[in-house]
Amino acid sequence: NRQKQSIRKTEESLMAVRIAGREKEAKKLAEDLVKARNQYQDLLISAKEQSPEISSFVTVEAISLETLQSLLADSVALVEYLVTENELVVWVVTKTKIDVARVPLEEKQLNGLIADYRERIQKLAPIEEQAQLLYSLLIKPVESFIAGKRFLGIVPHGRLHYISFSSLRDEQSYLIEKHPLFYSPSASVMQYTFKEKAKRSREIKVLALGNPDLGDFNYDLPLAEMEANALKWDFPKVDVFTRKDATESWLKEHISEYQIIHIASHGEFDPVNPLFSSLKLTRSETEDGNFEMNEVFGLEINADIVTLSACQTGLGDIVGGDELVGLNRAFIYAGTKSILSSLWRVSDISTAVLIKHFYRNYGHANKAESLRKAQLLVKRLYPHPSYWAGFNLTGDYR
Known part of the structure; x- marks a missing residue:
């Protein structure tokens, strides 16, 4: 401390x-700060090595194929990627079998395609050609393995974490038009997120924090405040905190009491020290308002879903293996079943529409279907994928 x-x-x-x-x-x-943060990160790592409990929060034991298959319903195909220097390896795991496809593709070329895709998404530039090319490399080789399956689980690797698979398309349609999608930081993480299915009822307790007071009107998010307040229409038990009341200290103290947690705020990704990536909330006497990833790890969260409706909340540092160190992973290890978060800066208006319809669908459909329906609705209003494909569901899709 x-x-x-x-x-x-x-x-x-x-x-x-x-x-x-x-x-x-x-x-x-600035140099001192990087040094101090690195020392703090080293401290966490040495604590992790000494304590098996902390270790299980930060890394996951590998899962056996048998255990993984036991978690999958008949309607699910899990598609896991491995990017190597000269080829892309794709495994498709279903309840009864495992298939593999190998695609000759240089990592350098793939990274270039992803960078071009990201830039076009951010600039609202035409993206159809890039979406079709990525589809032909990432989905086409496994089409025969996923045929007949309803839900697709995606386990990305390396830079693939930076693209939204729902925005990939063939000549006829987008992938999201064929399948509801969900993501997992690794196959191993599924032993936590799929452990038990959350019970749904009208008595769900919901927490909504929106448009915290960050002391600068340039950071105000008036639509985020409306987004938070709109939850009252879909759930009878909602606690809404906005502006000066949307404090980090209150959230940390009460986070374990809610089944749905909705945070509409700015997010900040720290590529140098990913553990210091944070959500920006209102500061108080005891907390500075930076709700950091290293603080999330230690909390007890019992939520079925945490929605991070903020700028670039889903981005994590690509640190190799099957590990994506981002806010998503921190929330999963603190006990959250699933996270809905954005991969890029999404327009305020389309976000508000998407989130409203996601929660409306959540009452009677599973989370992957709820997101798919909301995305397709926004797509009709705003056809460019930048508006509707930015939100990903990570964790339990049910």
């Missing part, structure tokens, strides 16, 4: 000297 407080002080000093325009001082403080 002492180390954490020292990091906080350095962050505040850095902000102050930057505002004052003292560049030389700011450079030195």
Whole structure:
């Protein structure tokens, strides 16, 4: 905790000297901050090595094929990718068998395609050609293995974490028009997210935080506030906190009491120290308002779903293997069954429409179907994938 407080002080000093325009001082403080955060990360890693309980939060034991298949319904195909230097390997696991496809493809070429795709998505540029090319590489080789399955689970690898598979298409239609989709950071994580199916009832307790007061009107999200308040129409037991009441301290204290947690705020990804990626909430006397990934790991969360309706909340650092270190993973290890989060900056209006219809569908359909229906509705209003394909469901699709 002492180390954490020292990091906080350095962050505040850095902000102050930057505002004052003292560049030389700011450079030195920025270097100190990276050093302090690295030391804190090392501390967490050594704690993880000494404690099996903490270790299970941060890494997952590999899952056996038999256990994995026992978690899958007959209607599900799990598609897992491995990007290597000169080829792409794709496994398709169903309840009764496992198939593999190998695609000759240089990692460098794939990364270039993904970078082009991301840039076009952000700029609302034409993307049909890129979506078809990625489909031909990622989905076409396994079409015969997924035929007849309703739900597709995607386990991405490397830069594939940065694309939305729902926006990939063949000549006729988008993948989301054929299948409801869900994602998993790794196949092993499914032993936690699929352990038991959450019970649904009208008595669900819902927490909604929206448009926290970040002390700068440039960061205000008025539609996020409306988004949070709109949940009252679909669920009778909703606690809504906005502006000065949307504090980090209140959330941390009460997060375990809710089955649905909706946070509509800004997110910030830290590529240097992923454990310091955060959601921005209102600060209080006890908390600085940065709800960081390293803090999420230690909480007890009993939610069926956590929705992170903010800027780029789903992005994590690509750290190799099958590990995506992002806010999604932190929430899963704290006990969340599933997370709905965005892969890129999504328009406020289309987000509000999508979220409203997702929750409306949630009352009577599974989560993957609920998201698919909401996405297709937004697609009719705003056809470019940037508006409707940015939200991904990670974890339990049921």
